[in-house]
Amino acid sequence: MKPNTIKDITDFIFLGKDFEELSHYDLLIINADWAEEQLAKDMKLMLDKNIIDNNTTFIICEGHGNTEKRSASILIDYLKKEGLTNKIIISDKYISNPEILRNIDKLVDITKYNRILRVAKDFVARRWYMNAKKYNFPIEKCDFYGVVDNRNISKKDWHKSETGINQVMKEFINIGQLTIDKELDIN
Numbered sequence: 001m002k003p004n005t006i007k008d009i010t011d012f013i014f015l016g017k018d019f020e021e022l023s024h025y026d027l028l029i030i031n032a033d034w035a036e037e038q039l040a041k042d043m044k045l046m047l048d049k050n051i052i053d054n055n056t057t058f059i060i061c062e063g064h065g066n067t068e069k070r071s072a073s074i075l076i077d078y079l080k081k082e083g084l085t086n087k088i089i090i091s092d093k094y095i096s097n098p099e100i101l102r103n104i105d106k107l108v109d110i111t112k113y114n115r116i117l118r119v120a121k122d123f124v125a126r127r128w129y130m131n132a133k134k135y136n137f138p139i140e141k142c143d144f145y146g147v148v149d150n151r152n153i154s155k156k157d158w159h160k161s162e163t164g165i166n167q168v169m170k171e172f173i174n175i176g177q178l179t180i181d182k183e184l185d186i187n
Contacts, residue, residue: 089108
C-alpha cells in the first residue's frame with residue numbers, strides 16, 4: 001500500500017461530520033470566536049433541515065479574541081437575524097475544550113440530552129474527542145461539526161494553502177505536546 005500523507009493527516013485530524021451526515025440534536029456546544037455570520041447561516045439551515053429545532057439548547061462559549069464586542073454577542077445577533085430564538089446559555093468563563101468539558105455540569109445537566117453536536121473549527125475535532133474522553137464526556141451521543149472560517153481550513157482544502165498546512169501541523173504539535181504532558185491520552 002502506497003502511503004498518502006494528505007489523506008492520513010486528514011483522516012486523523014478532521015473527524016467531524018459533513019452537513020449531510022448530521023442527525024437531530026437537542027444540545028449544541030458552540031465556540032463563538034470565528035465565522036459568526038456563516039455559523040448562524042449554517043444553524044438556520046440546520047433548523048430548516050430538522051437537524052435542530054426550537055427546543056435545541058445552545059451553549060455558546062465566548063471566544064479568545066480581544067475585540068470590543070464579545071463574539072458570543074455577535075453570534076447571538078446573527079442568530080436572531082436568522083430567526084433562531086432557542087434557549088441560549090452563554091459561557092464566558094469556560095472557553096477551552098478542557099474547561100468546557102470539566103465544567104459542563106455547571107452549565108447543563110448533560111444526562112438530560114440525547115444527542116449533542118459540538119460545533120467548532122473544523123481542524124480541532126481530534127483534540128475535542130481526546131479531551132472529551134479524558135473528562136468522561138458522553139462521546140457516544142456526540143457528533144462534531146466543523147465550521148470553516150475565512151482561512152478555508154477544511155477537510156477538503158486544508159493542504160492547498162500555507163496557512164492551512166501550518167494550522168493543521170500546529171494542531172498535530174498541540175496534540176503531541178498535550179499527550180507528552182499527560183493532558184491527553186492516545187488510548
